[in-house]
Amino acid sequence: MKERIISAPQGASFKLRLFGWDLNGTWPWVAFAGTRQEETGVVEDAADPCEQETRRVSAAFQVTGEFTADEEYSGLITVQTLDKSSISPAASSTGGGDDANPTYHHHHLCVLKNGSWVSVGPDRLQINNDAGLPADYIPPWGMAVLIVLLILVCGVLRSVNLSLLWLDPLDLYVFHSCGSEEDKRVAKRLEPIRRRGNCLVCSLLFLCALGHSVLGVLLYRVLGSIAPAVFTSGFLIFLVSELVPHIVCSGYGFQLAPGFTWLAQVCMEPNRRKGSCSLGTNRKITDSNREGIPGPVEEFSRGALRRKTVEDILTPLNDCFMLPSTAVLDFTTMSEIMQSGYTRVPIYEEEKSNIVEILFVKDLALVDPDDCTPMTTITKFYNHPLHFVFNDTKLDAMLEEFKKGNSALAIVQKVNNEGEGDPFYEVLGLVTLEDVIEEIIKSEILDESDGYMDMKVKRPMAPLEIPLEPRSVHQEFSLFKLPEGEPKIRTSPQLLLATHRFLSREVEHFSPARVSEKVLFHLLRHPSVNQEVHFDPSNRLSPDHYLYTRNHPVDYFILLLQGRVEVEIGKEGLKFENGAFTYYGVSALTAPTSVHQSPVSTQRRPPRDPFEMGDATSPSSYCPDYTVHALTDLQLIRVTRMQYLNALMASRVGQSPESPEIKILPNSQTKLLNERNTVTQGRSNTHCTHCIHTSLY
DSSP states (O other), X not given: XXXXXXXXXXXXXXXXXXXXXXXXXXXXXXXXXXXXXXGOSOOTTOOXXXXXXXXXXXXXXXXXXXXXXXXXXXXXEEEEEOOGXXXXXXXXXXXXXXXXXXXXXXXXXXXXXXXXXXXXXXXXXXXXXXXXXXXXXXXXXXXHHHHHHHHHHHHHHHHXXXXXXXXXXXXXXXXXXXXXXXXXXXXXXXXXXXXXXXXXXXXXXXXXXXXXXXXXXXXXXXXXXXXXXXXXXXXXXXXIIIIHHHHHHHHHHHHHGGGGHHHHHHHHSTTHHHHHHHHHHHHHHHHHHHHHSOOHHHXXXXXXXXXXXXXXXXXXXXXXXXXXXXXXXXXXXXXXXXXXXXXXXXXXXXXXXXXXXXXXXXXXXXXXXXXXXEHHHHHHHHOOOOOEEETTOBHHHHHHHHHTTSOSXXXXXXXXXXXXXXXXXXXXXXXXXXXXHHHHHTSOXXXXXXXXXXXXXXXXXXXXXXXXXXXXGXXXXXXXXXXXXXXXXXXXXXXXXXXXXXHHHHOGGGSTTTSOHHHHHHHHTSTTTEEEEOOOGGXXXXXXXXXXXXXXXXXXXXXXXXXXXXXXXXXTTEEEEEOTTOEEOGGGGSXXXXXXXXXXXXXXXXXXXXXXXXXXXXXXXXXXXXXXXXXXXXXXXXXXXXXXXXXXHHHHHHHOTTSXXXXXXXXXXXXXXXXXXXXXXXXXOSOOOOOXXXXXX
């Protein structure tokens, strides 16, 4: 039925339901009457076709059987369509003219009413003489091809989505910067598409939804039922359009992505302008909302800062590391600054409350401790401004001041108007940016220069899951400054520090595993170890110029600190020059028969004195196969075997948990060692070992 016209083919039989009242009249009271095509127009004074009996008899629609009422106001009739050959001759000859061979276009429903036939209702019936196929007819093979193509297209679109959008812009940047040449090429092709990923997603989602809808309609036409069509469509979409693309793209997505770029460009081009404009507007609205409404964490932190003042978190003046303006930047002062761990040091005059300058540790980068530069010379040259704040300043305002970048340290002061006299400013302490951050995170910030004591509350810090290690000995630079009263040595503290680190790290015999750093420090600081050789150009062959002579036994180790020497090796007489931080005679520190023997084994003999080990090892002295003589004035470190073995013993005793700490005294033990070394140097031995060690620092 279309536009209230019921079409039926010739020879068909169908049932027609009628609605009305008084349906149980004398049968027959229902018939059909035909009208020609030129009579189908609406004319008010046209004759009713149902009044003509010839038209009722010759109609192509005939009622067969009787009316069957199944309800009070409705019932069914059986209607059969007839062709021209089935129309009775009597009906055809009853009328004349055109009615002899009737060809009706439409048929009216006629009802017998008060003895006359009248047409009822706007519905019409007609014979469908079109023997062709309907306009939307698709052959079975075409339907199968179309369904397969739709499923494949949906799968390809899903693969485009997964392969092109599985990497975010940051991942593409990493591939473009650090990947292989192939990865860089692929990332460069994908980067423009990934930047417009929102438009691509919208286009792909629309096309996939359209394909799924068409697939469901086609399957409904094929299967003729809703439930099978729905389940079949869902299974095919899940299997081919979802599962297979995920499996393929999970392993080869990055390799397949370049081949899909042209398809992505085609898919997102229609939606590009509209999508970019709308998404850009939404992003601006989102950014404005973020700027206008602070987050809960930020609001909580600001609330905590508004309630406290700088007086609550400052470091008292007595606990601050400060230096007087009269200080001199020598090795001792600079060692104190380095050990403090602070990057900014306040400078005061007369009393600590009178802070006049501030010293940055980076200002000391070009200062030589040997120059003993006055403190005021450095501070007045850089002239860093001082930042004063009052004790009632809120922490949020203090944080804003620090964020300006003018200073990271402020001096807290208050107005003291107690007692008689004029009010004056009283300095309470110092506050830093680190103090404000600690108040925000509610935790202490510990770095490598901090101790275990909380200076603000004067109590030990809470135990940590990973215990902190104490400061290393090599960071105590003041150890390398000679105390008052000890014999002076010509080695500067800086050179002594460099020598200590070089031996402990580069020479295995002086490593911390064998000789402790504190014992090594005492050993290097002794005058008998620090020696000088003065070169006489007029007497180059003087025996004093020779540090080692070939085939002459020795029992000492030499590290050259300053100057140059000439080394002659072997019978061939190969010569070369060496300079600072080259060392010789490592094998002389331990006798060849005891190189692999720990000094602790000799320590276990109670009757023997530790210093008697020189006698025990003297029969196996070290005999070099090279000659070393000076070319210039030399400054060197000379350690004898006895001094080295004594250092090993002292390190072992100092590391023992049950033994007290031992310290080498230069006026007792070293003196005895020097006396024994003099005796040992006079002894000869035919057993020689050949070794030379050179190293550049």
